[in-house]
Amino acid sequence: xxxxxxxxxxxxxxxxxxxxxxxxxxxxxxxxxxxxxxxxxxxxxxxxxxxxxxxxxxxxxxxxxxxxxxxxxxxxxxxxxxxxxxxxxxxxxxxxxxxxxxxxxxxxxxxxxxxxxxxxxxxxxxxxxxxxxxxxxxxxxxxxxxxxxxxxxxxxxxxxxxxxxxxxxxxxxxxxxxxxxxxxxxxxxxxxxxxxxxxxxxxxxxxxxxxxxxxxxxxxxxxxxxxxxxxxxxxxxxxxxxxxxxxxxxxxxxxxxxxxxxxxxxxxxxxxxxxxxxxxxxxxxxxxxxxxxxxxxxxxxxxxxxxxxxxxxxx
Amino acid sequence: xxxxxxxxxxxxxxxxxxxxxxxxxxxxxxxxxxxxxxxxxxxxxxxxxxxxxxxxxxxxxxxxxxxxxxxxxxxxxxxxxxxxxxxxxxxxxxxxxxxxxxxxxxxxxxxxxxxxxxxxxxxxxxxxxxxxxxxxxxxxxxxxxxxxxxxxxxxxxxxxxxxxxxxxxxxxxxxxxxxxxxxxxxxxxxxxxxxxxxxxxxxxxxxxxxxxxxxxxxxxxxxxxxxxxxxxxxxxxxxxxxxxxxxxxxxxxxxxxxxxxxxxxxxxxxxxxxxxxxxxxxxxxxxxxxxxxxxxxxxxxxxxxxxxxxxxxxx
Numbered sequence: 001x002x003x004x005x006x007x008x009x010x011x012x013x014x015x016x017x018x019x020x021x022x023x024x025x026x027x028x029x030x031x032x033x034x035x036x037x038x039x040x041x042x043x044x045x046x047x048x049x050x051x052x053x054x055x056x057x058x059x060x061x062x063x064x065x066x067x068x069x070x071x072x073x074x075x076x077x078x079x080x081x082x083x084x085x086x087x088x089x090x091x092x093x094x095x096x097x098x099x100x101x102x103x104x105x106x107x108x109x110x111x112x113x114x115x116x117x118x119x120x121x122x123x124x125x126x127x128x129x130x131x132x133x134x135x136x137x138x139x140x141x142x143x144x145x146x147x148x149x150x151x152x153x154x155x156x157x158x159x160x161x162x163x164x165x166x167x168x169x170x171x172x173x174x175x176x177x178x179x180x181x182x183x184x185x186x187x188x189x190x191x192x193x194x195x196x197x198x199x200x201x202x203x204x205x206x207x208x209x210x211x212x213x214x215x216x217x218x219x220x221x222x223x224x225x226x227x228x229x230x231x232x233x234x235x236x237x238x239x240x241x242x243x244x245x246x247x248x249x250x251x252x253x254x255x256x257x258x259x260x261x262x263x264x265x266x267x268x269x270x271x272x273x274x275x276x277x278x279x280x281x282x283x284x285x286x287x288x289x290x291x292x293x294x295x296x297x298x299x300x301x302x303x304x305x306x307x308x309x310x311x312x313x314x315x
Numbered sequence: 316x317x318x319x320x321x322x323x324x325x326x327x328x329x330x331x332x333x334x335x336x337x338x339x340x341x342x343x344x345x346x347x348x349x350x351x352x353x354x355x356x357x358x359x360x361x362x363x364x365x366x367x368x369x370x371x372x373x374x375x376x377x378x379x380x381x382x383x384x385x386x387x388x389x390x391x392x393x394x395x396x397x398x399x400x401x402x403x404x405x406x407x408x409x410x411x412x413x414x415x416x417x418x419x420x421x422x423x424x425x426x427x428x429x430x431x432x433x434x435x436x437x438x439x440x441x442x443x444x445x446x447x448x449x450x451x452x453x454x455x456x457x458x459x460x461x462x463x464x465x466x467x468x469x470x471x472x473x474x475x476x477x478x479x480x481x482x483x484x485x486x487x488x489x490x491x492x493x494x495x496x497x498x499x500x501x502x503x504x505x506x507x508x509x510x511x512x513x514x515x516x517x518x519x520x521x522x523x524x525x526x527x528x529x530x531x532x533x534x535x536x537x538x539x540x541x542x543x544x545x546x547x548x549x550x551x552x553x554x555x556x557x558x559x560x561x562x563x564x565x566x567x568x569x570x571x572x573x574x575x576x577x578x579x580x581x582x583x584x585x586x587x588x589x590x591x592x593x594x595x596x597x598x599x600x601x602x603x604x605x606x607x608x609x610x611x612x613x614x615x616x617x618x619x620x621x622x623x624x625x626x627x628x629x630x
Contacts, residue, residue, distance in 0.1 A: 095447055095449050095473075096445065096447060099421060099424070099425065099445070099447060099448055099449070099472065100421075100425050100445060102417075102421055103418075103421035103422055103424070103425040103427060103445075104425075104427070106414060106415075106417055106418035106421060106422070107418055107421070107422045107427055109414070109418070110414065110415050110418040110419075112418060112419070112422055112427070113431060115585065115586075115587050115588075115590075116428060116431075116585070118586075118588065119579060119585065119586045122574055122579040122580075124570075124571035124572055124588045125588060126588050126589065126590050126593070128588070128590050128593075129590075129593060129594070129595060130411060130414070130415060130418075130590070130593070130594065131594075131595065132410055132411060132414060132594055132596065133414055134410050134414070152471070153471060153472065156467070156468060156471035157414065157468065158410075255439075256439035257439055259437055264434060264437040265437075270430065270431070270434065271430075271433075271434045272430050273430075273433070273439045273440060273441050273443070274441065275430075275441050275443050275444075275445070278441070278443075278444060278445070279444070279445065279446075279447055280444060280446065280447075281447065
């Protein structure tokens, strides 16, 4: 049985897989035009290089393991028709992403950029006044694994957390829940608004002019989900009007962010080049999801495989 | 009875005190040369303006309330001789200080200054790799109210906390304890080393060349206690050698930090102008300590007064 990786992993990880699964032929660091696509039963990919033409050639394919949380570039309609199961690695991003979001939130509230700027001028000035997280309110759009971990950390700082999902059903580490329908009403209360929503038909353009207009003029907005949550021009105008007060953006409609995007030069915007999920431990954690799933697959216990992607919901 | 404030508070706070204690004459925003020093039974100060000459003139003084945690500028030997009780506001700094330390630790680990620098060049480059707090180790010199709150937050991030005090006796939110004698041996394990120690005879120059040399070349050192914990030249040389990897300093031997201090220009140093305890809520929280103490004092329940300063220990 062939298992083909469309990316590179470390040598000791290759050896570990070969010794754990001696019955499998692993093919590492291949491209989608590799002839072995035709014989592979399992393909492991970051999820941006699989299109229908790859599926047409993958005659033996039964399972695609996507080493990413977002699967919006995957032809999920076609994999469903062909009965190819798709799993992802949702959950493994939660630590680096939640830590990174907390870093940005705290850096903003404690005005660290002002501290750095003063130092660059050798200026001792005690006028910088941070504000506190304790007692503030945060709304988290998408309170799943990543949003929940972010909520858990915010709660440790004494922040009241409001999870926001389609139905408003309870989610972990959220003090209160809000449905998508109740979002507009909840926004005026919030000090921090975070989105970690995936890109789906329901989340595209979920935020419009009226949502930003409803935010406090002291609110910090973070988008660590996907860039099509709003039209970027709408957010740019909102930030120019001062609601929200500032934004930290790790995702954009077009990535890399074009050189002429106004975001680069805006004083109240932090541009992060879609790095918040990256960590030295990324592949290691992906394999921790993959290995038990591969074992279950080989043993015919496919019902026990975790992180199945629902092709209808798109996550 | 006269209660004299050596600083200004807000008008609504003045009114609140007058209505809570109609029997007291409050004198706000006075200087130490004010004649009312002679009649005042209680003086409220930030703690840097009381010297023995003030005490000589304060013939009726029974209690000095210091609206600061550090009392190293107070003539504690003389107040003890004169049987003047001294209280401080230790504990009120814990939230702004712990939040600020977490901001700096996370900003360092997630390389936010690199993110800001890339943005200033409109550069999209995903090579920035943050490291994780999860699973790291932090040593906290001075695991009292502030150190404990910092430990609590670090634990929420999955950091193993090592408290370090004179005796090694257990302290809250510390997974393990180290005595001052065991410090040198513990340092090579630590990813983050934090000091929030007050300035006392025992903490002055507690860290020497050998302590910094024992730190990892990836360790982050933070001093949010007092600047005389080491000779600054020793820390400068240690940072030039790369152990610790970087330092965030909120306190210095001389404040304001002199314009010719090498710290200003060092790439691996963040200079913070002793602002980490400041918060819009500072005076409000000081009064929350002061009011019940004043009530206890008036009622003769002086044994119930909190935050007494021990003149021998100096905190």
